[in-house]
Amino acid sequence: MMSSAFESGLLRMRPRCQCSPEWSGTLCTERYDDCRNGGQDLCVHGLCIDADRLIAGQPRFQCICESGWEAPAGNPACVADVDECNLANKPCSTNPLVPCFNTQGSFYCGNCPSGWQGNGYSCQDVDECLTNNGGCSSAPMVQCLNTMGSFHCGSCPPGYEGDGRTCTQANICSSNNGGCHPLATCTSTTGSSFPTCTCPEGYTGNGYGPSGCTHISNICQTNNPCVNGQCTSTSSGYICHCSPGWEGLHCDHNINECSSNPCQNGGTCTDGVNGFTCNCTAQWTGAFCQTPQQGTNH
Template identity: 35%
Template sequence: MDTPLNRCAPYFDRCLCICLIPGFNGTNCENNIDDCPGHHCANGGTCIDGVNTYNCQCPPEWTGQHCTEDVDECRLQPNTCQNGGTCSNLIGGYVCVCVNGWSGPDCSENIDDCATAACSLGSTCIDRVASFICVCPQGKTGLLCHRDDACISNPCREGSHCDTNPITGMFNCNCPPGYVGNTCNKDRDECSIGPNPCEHGGQCVNTDGSFTCNCVKGYSGPRCEQDVNECASNPCLNDGTCLDRIGEYTCICMALH
């Protein structure tokens, strides 16, 4: 009997089915022909049979009808490599070229630089990206805590701040105002360097760590910067008006006085 899938043709004493739709066979054209035999999916692809056709189901690294075309993962996934890594496409895959301090397939793993660090015994190593720091115990200094701290002996004058050079291990004294020298033990003579710090003709007198100003008559203040107001004590009598001058004053008297 004829159907949409086949046509019956007399064949001697029986009917022979002629399949009208390609891809089927069988007595009644009921069997879908497996098109996968004889067709090869490359690079690990899996053949999926269809009706008079087939498709290759490819692994993620491949594409195309027969899984022969390489997938450029670097173009499809621009952020595949993390932390500044560079993506390099390969046939059938990709590789991330990581910057210093990072590792792993996608450069997401921070390399533990403390694993190979040479911090001295007793110090603490703190890992950073592509580097490390050594936290030194008391009395030690230097990049690897391998030097004795020169500041332990308090070489700087009291009131100074002592720093140890991590490269050379030498101490450096940051002196307070008024002192100079390697250990801040020398008084700075403020009166002999630069212009006179005392104003209005005042005499500079050097002292230990500082200076004082001996002011001329009529001026006062640490630097003789203030004009003394001789009229402040109201020296003029009988309603006279006081005029302040440098080091003196003048009274302007009322008439009849």
């Protein structure tokens, strides 16, 4: 009996501890670890960091969320997906604009648009002009002009028409007869911006412009082409009848009578119009230096 009474007295004498919310045990030596007690899935998509309890019996902790996850209001667990595509700082390229696709806990970017290269997070301009002149004409050569995300071709050179990618020989004769006389035949010449103008039968001239072709029946009267001769009109043109000493289509070339070497015995020939003069040596005389001078021994 005495033993039981003694033990009861000791129990009444042992101190009783009032623990704070974070601690437990007879002497308040056991600390609560809410992360360990709550298991691995307490934060779901994050790392659990234990915190001191403020209210007895109420676990307290915080979660460090993994990238792409966040804790919703009123719930410390990382169970809410972060929509990266709606963040203020867009994760995908904005210049040029690349589409962003949100996924649970992550996201991905679409492809860079045509004219750009990269992974979608960033895009760089492609210089199309570095390859095959960008598709612009190379015969004839047309300048390729690179722009951000694209390019364009310059104009076709004079004498050609097209969009710069393809240039074809322009038909210069299709407008205003190419500048030829209205009656002339206009013909385009490859590689040239000027046409060939040909006057019709019964007309003469270079064919260019309003006065490029002249009616042959009037040419002998209006513009005598025979310089040193008489002009006679024909059905196909005209004929020049040259004055003595002249030759050529328009009688504008002096005949060189000295070309036949008419001067004899060392005489020197001087050409004239429709004639010549022989300058004889001292021993000879005559029109052709054919007569010996009197008193000269040979």
